[in-house]
């Protein structure tokens with residue numbers, strides 16, 4: 019009989035470990051001046067240093083060091099007064115040097131922590147995830163495996179290498195083991211990556227785009243039999259590339275390992291690959307034979323020894339913590355929990371804040387970005403901010419607040435701006451979208467509506483107020499939707515003696 | 517006792533992807549043992565007051581500003597490659613690894 023998630027957790031306790039690789043958003047590479055632009059033509063961003071040509075010498079990018087220290091500080095790490103680079107030697111064509119320059123036994127940041135808050139059916143819970151180290155290294159090139167089953171290594175005839183990505187600054191953030199998360203392990207893993215991503219974004223050190231690979235997560239998981247106190251063998255699931263996948267990978271590994279153990283088999287220490295379609299993992303390289311990277315200090319680079327003054331300057335530049343900022347904004351805008359989460363999940367908090375900073379009412383700003391604009395953006399698979407600017411939205415909201423646009427007219431303005439008909443005021447002029455606020459014009463339409471439906475009008479006169487709805491509708495139609503319905507209702511009822 | 521065994525030398529050769537005959541292994545194991553012995557003598561001289569060093573210069577924090585400099589053209593980058601295709605370096609298929 020096979021175990022499902024719940025029954026697996028009755029018998030086993032999961033232990034997590036998470037390794038996150040984040041590409042920094044520096045202009046140039048870690049050790050050379052090559053550009054780091056994403057999506058450039060193959061091998062247009064390489065030089066003798068990042069191609070590992072003989073005689074070339076690396077020099078460390080200062081901003082990469084500062085970004086790494088900022089990450090360490092934001093994760094409550096100690097910054098090492100002395101740290102070094104090492105060569106991690108391996109033969110694989112994704113690194114033309116035959117080694118990756120990385121930090122090994124002397125990383126720049128150690129011993130931090132990150133509070134991860136997750137929602138559970140027992141209310142919100144906070145798990146403190148301890149950080150082992152934050153270190154600097156460089157990204158590898160991109161391989162394209164040709165022939166056989168395309169894209170996969172097995173059965174490939176040959177591989178094609180693009181070294182544009184080789185040498186882009188990469189920071190690896192490694193947690194200590196995360197014990198006692200129980201059934202919440204998948205949510206804690208996901209929550210950790212989400213919280214880390216928010217921090218990295220607030221520091222402006224990375225694009226943190228999981229789908230483009232600038233943030234990648236490896237999930238380590240092991241199970242121990244409840245009460246045994248013995249840690250099990252762990253598997254490492256590589257390159258899990260979305261928050262949802264992180265959660266699914268942990269869930270999937272718990273079930274897979276529990277079933278193996280339950281049927282008397284062993285968990286093999288190995289690298290596994292996450293399969294996006296099924297949420298399962300498949301085995302990759304076995305790690306039974308421990309890798310021997312023959313690390314040694316990089317002789318071409320001198321140590322990084324940040325002094326107290328440098329570190330304090332960086333500490334002073336730390337932005338407000340995302341979790342604190344969220345609480346502050348939620349209070350200031352009086353947003354209910356559920357709506358706040360929706361805004362955060364849609365990654366529209368910054369956008370809404372910018373709109374509010376331009377004077378827009380917070381509730382309106384939120385409902386326009388999350389409602390109409392997100393809806394159109396979803397239909398077209400683009401980001402809401404690709405469609406319309408913050409200042410255009412702020413302007414439209416201001417006109418609604420002033421009573422110069424109804425919600426219905428405003429939707430047309432948004433539509434026009436998205437269709438590139440111009441600025442909000444140009445769209446309003448072109449489409450003649452002004453609210454009819456002239457009472458005499460409204461009265462003319464009201465008289466017309468009453469003349470067309472005298473029986474309905476009589477009902478209203480006789481006290482049947484709901485019947486006015488049809489007449490208001492008719493007036494709105496006559497004014498092309500450009501009247502303020504509340505004002506029409508007021509005038510109409512007064513006119514009919516109500 | 518030897519500082520390095522013949523098996524260790526064979527393992528290093530494997531890690532460095534250098535193919536070696538039995539005779540070469542015998543020969544090198546002996547030579548490397550002599551080299552390591554000489555290094556060990558230096559280690560004996562260094563007292564507890566001498567910090568380990570990885571670099572002959574007592575400097576740190578040599579950095580460059582984050583400024584983009586011109587790269588090679590793809591033609592230049594690929595000019596030394598034994599094979600290329602689609603503006604990429606072409607390498608033999610990789611076996612037994614993922």
Ligand SMILES: [Zn+2]
Pocket residue numbers: 047050051052063064065066067068069185
């Ligand atoms: Zn370069």
